[in-house]
Amino acid sequence: MKAILIVLLAAALAVGFTQPARISGLLVTSYGAPGADTITREGYTLLFYNLHPGFDTSTRRRLIDAFFQVYPIEVRRFNAKAARKVIFTIDPNYDGVAETSGNRVRISPLWLKAHPEDIDVVTHEAMHIVQNYTHPVPGWLTEGIADYARYTYGINNHNGNWWLPDFSAGQHYTNAYRVTARFFVWLEKNQHSGIIDSLDKAARAGEYTPQIWTKLTGKTVDGLWQDYSAHPQLELTYR
Numbered sequence: 001m002k003a004i005l006i007v008l009l010a011a012a013l014a015v016g017f018t019q020p021a022r023i024s025g026l027l028v029t030s031y032g033a034p035g036a037d038t039i040t041r042e043g044y045t046l047l048f049y050n051l052h053p054g055f056d057t058s059t060r061r062r063l064i065d066a067f068f069q070v071y072p073i074e075v076r077r078f079n080a081k082a083a084r085k086v087i088f089t090i091d092p093n094y095d096g097v098a099e100t101s102g103n104r105v106r107i108s109p110l111w112l113k114a115h116p117e118d119i120d121v122v123t124h125e126a127m128h129i130v131q132n133y134t135h136p137v138p139g140w141l142t143e144g145i146a147d148y149a150r151y152t153y154g155i156n157n158h159n160g161n162w163w164l165p166d167f168s169a170g171q172h173y174t175n176a177y178r179v180t181a182r183f184f185v186w187l188e189k190n191q192h193s194g195i196i197d198s199l200d201k202a203a204r205a206g207e208y209t210p211q212i213w214t215k216l217t218g219k220t221v222d223g224l225w226q227d228y229s230a231h232p233q234l235e236l237t238y239r
């Protein structure tokens with residue numbers, strides 16, 4: 001990496017790009033790819049860094065389109081103050097699927113090569129940007145809400161072969177992700193419409209406690225889970 005840095009620095013100086021910003025831009029793209037693409041649509045800006053030269057251009061376009069289609073909807077519903085500028089990095093050295101920190105999303109090109117229809121990883125990660133929880137919040141709640149958003153606002157879940165698993169004994173709301181998301185969809189459809197909005201807001205404000213369930217619904221989360229376990233039927237539709 002150091003050798004690359006020196007070569008790039010020399011190249012940058014040779015062609016007269018001496019501003020630090022330009023040099024750091026070159027460092028980010030030491031694979032020879034162009035720097036970040038900056039795309040702005042309707043008040044939202046996406047900086048898209050591709051560190052994987054072979055990354056499929058159609059997948060790239062679909063990720064960008066998904067972001068601009070879904071993120072503003074999530075912002076409007078949950079957190080109008082969420083970031084207007086977001087950074088995506090396609091990172092071949094990252095061995096997970098996708099992850100978000102602040103307004104930065106890292107996505108694995110290897111995952112998308114193997115699962116090119118899994119475009120709604122964007123919908124899940126974008127919801128994490130909207131959540132912007134800076135106080136301690138149970139992981140199952142954070143991930144359950146992100147998958148609730150993916151179910152509700154996803155644009156390619158059907159083709160991506162992504163669904164909420166049927167209820168089965170042995171599941172628990174702390175399982176997180178899709179198991180928790182199905183419970184949340186059930187709550188929204190069974191007399192607790194708006195509960196996800198309230199939980200999300202409380203989590204962002206640092207006001208989430210286990211007692212909030214009783215305050216919002218008159219029942220504990222365990223009591224609600226029991227209700228769900230007794231009648232888990234749910235009509236689900238996927239886009």
Ligand SMILES: [Zn+2]
Binds near residue numbers: 124128143146
């Ligand atoms: Zn997540």
